Amino acid sequence: MKMPLMGVINLIHEADEMASLTANRCLATVPFGGRYRLIDFVLSSMVNSGIPRVAVFAHTKYRSLVDHLGSGSNWDLHRKPGGLFVLPPSFEDQTDYGKGDLYHFFRNRDFFARSPAEYVVISRSHMVCNVDFTKVLEQHRESGADITAVCSREPEGLPGLARKARVNEAGRIVEMQDHFGRLNTDVVSMEMYLLSRELLLDLVETSLAQGRDHFVRHAILSRLQQLRVHAYMHEGVLGVVNNIAAYYRHSMELLQPDVWHELFNRPGKIYTKVKDEPPTHYRTGANVSHSLVANGCDIEGTVTNSILFRGVKVGPGAVVRNSIVMQNGVIGAGGVLDNCILDKEVEIRPAQQLRGALDLPFLAVKRKVI
Amino acid sequence: MRANECIAMLLAGGEGRRLGVLTKDLAKPAVPFGGKYRIIDFTLSNCAHSGIETVGVLTQYQPLVLTQHLGIGTPWGLDRREGGMHVLPPYVRQKGGTWYKGTANAIYQNIGFIERYDPEYVLIISGDHIYKMNYDLLLEAHKKSRADATIAVISVPWAEASRFGILSVDEEGRIVDFAEKPKKPASNLASMGVYMFSWQVLKDALVRDEAEKGSSNDFGKDIIPRLLEEGARMYSYRFDGYWKDVGTIDSLWESNMDLLEDEPQLELNDRDWRIFSASPNQPAQYIAPGARVQSALINEGCVVEGEVTRSVLFPGVRVGEGSVVVDSVLMPGATVGKNARIVRAIVGERARVEDGCQVGAPDSEEIAVVGDGETVRAEIELQEVESA
Secondary structure, eight states, X not given: OOOOEEEEEEOTTOOOBOGGGGSSSOGGGOEETTTEETHHXXXXXXXXXXXXXXXXXXXXXXXXXXXXXXXXXXXXXXXXXXXXXXXXOOOSSGGXXXXXXXXXXXXXXXXXXXXXXXXXXXXXXXXXXXXXXXXXXXXXXXXXXXXXXXXXXXXXXOSSOOOXXXXXXXXXXXXXXXXXXXXXXXXXXXXXXXXXXXXXXXXXXXXXXXXXXXXXXXXXXXXXXXXXXXXXXXOSOOEEOXXXXXXXXXXXXXXXXXXXXXXXXXXSOOOOOOOOOOOEEEOTTOEEESEEEOTTOEEOSEEESOEEOTTOEEOTTOEEESOEEOTTOEEOTTOEEESEEEOTTOEEOTTOEEEOOSSSOEEEOTTOBO | OOTTSEEEEEEOOOOOGGGGGGGXXXXXXXXXXTTTEETHHHHXXXXXXXXXXXXXXXXXXXOHHHXXXXXXXXXXXXXXXXXXXXXXXXXXXXXXXXXXXXXXHHHHTTXXXXXXXXXXXXXXXXXXXXXXXXXXXXXXXXXXXXXXXXXXXXXOOGGGGGGSEEEEEOTTOBEEEEEESOSSOSOSEEEXXXXXXXXXXXXXXHHHHHHSTTOOOOIIIIIHHHHHHTTOOEEEEEOOSOEEEOOXXXXXXXXXXXXXXXXXXXXXXXXXXXOOXXXXXXXXXXXXXXXXXXXXXXXXXXXXXXXXXXXXXXXXXXXXXXXXXXXXEEOTTOEEOTTOEEESEEEOTTXXXXXXXXXXXXXXXXXXXXXXXXXXXXXXXXXXXXXX
């Protein structure tokens, strides 16, 4: 059967408290899990669900996004019919920057009008998860809901910023609040909304006509009485990654083999931009345990409880503990890292020691030499 | 360089008989190497870095894995509108059609392909060797000496010279003699199987060779000796880097081990000369608590819970708790259970070594081999594995 669903990954005004990690890149392209970018998880989920047409609403700092996505070939999205469409903003004057995402839907309404898809799933980029959207669509059709929101039960709460929802016995969302709301519930919204294309276009026009321009806040939350918004409960790994605490915690969770296995393999594989890095070279004297290591690394020192991205060098006698070292980082001989997050291409000089607090990792900005 | 000044013809139909079970279901150029690659990746990457934009890949023996790996040449940037990589298997014509009878015949049968690009020079290479070489420098030398053919050569140890095609050259590098696997080698300059030809000379030689009754239609045995005899201008081109024919189990194992040295002769981590390959796109490797990894190359998707020393692990390999892997090569998707021992061995793609099994031995002369997809169970003796 032809897939009647198209995807939108909406990067406009994503809640972002990622400090220097998003100084020069959008939230969608924050490196994660040794070789991925945050957007890879939802993008791969869409592709693995058989969605043939995905639009990415770029907004700001999107050079790294365009670089990462390219033609979409790494996700098999360089295809006919459909494929990947990166839709940058079309500001007419500077104040347009502050306008809500519904304007973006409105400006790109031709894109939706031309698509043959009956349904649209609209998602954010910062949910670390592996979702089968065919199941969401199935439930959407069976329940007769107007909108189906993907949610997750998180009884222990999450460090990231996520909306909370109250769901009645019938599975309908009766109330939803922003992360700071006082709603007492363990259901968090994964900010993925599935609805018919027709309803989406209708919501865009009516909301804008009323002077309201935020998709979730205005088009959905203010209509919870009129529209039947149902929750689809996602079961599986979830990380809402939009602040440093969440970034650190969900990264470290990957060191649990069952989380690693489930997130990257079930229901489908997570894809990313391929680099032609050689295998990682563990030299004599290397001492690595409980760590996730990407390709192209060159390790002579000790690495424990850490994540190394592609092309990281750990010199002789160096120690990396409880830390995340992004692409092409260099830890000089005898250097020590404890609870640190190093952005790309940071160099730690020989014998230099860096320590962050357990709940507040030290964060080094891109290309810094310490 | 004009786009089609020089095109490459890559011979990739070899069976690699001496690799035994490892080439049961795939051609030698498709044999995995170096923790990530297949042998042919080296020549294709050389083409990509040398500015050669049209490559014909001649396939014949067990082409399934190979053609799947090659696709339309995307990993090497050879999926082009003009030129690019083309897989050229033998084909039938209105009047018959045959398999490729020899290396020269394979090129002869594809004269039509070459002529479509109207090249001045044709580079003949094979997908059997591990080396990084800039073919553009070879082309420059070829033009400079106004040669009809230029053969890349490398100095080999005298003791091994009788295994190669050996060239004798004068002070200017002009070839005066060529002997295929001579008993008493006159020099230690071995042909690397990398030939640059002026196309008109080669075309003429191929047509005449085809008409010759009893010719084995082979470059080393027929084309090169005959051109030399006829007094063609044939020059040598010296290559100083790492070059290895990984045609036997021993040499395949050895050249994998070469990569583990602290300063390997063949540097894979070379940003200026990346070896491109089809990426398996698997998650970062996981080294578990209690694992020990020393002097090893390990690729994405691997999970290591045991001990790995002086070994090469391809993507998706699993080494269970308490297992020890030493001096070995574990090919893509191979799994090793718990408390197993793998010493001086090559374990094939998707092969399984179950809990408590032993493969290979530290003092064994021979490298133990587990074929692709095979399972080593506790009750199977080592002998059976080797002869499988």
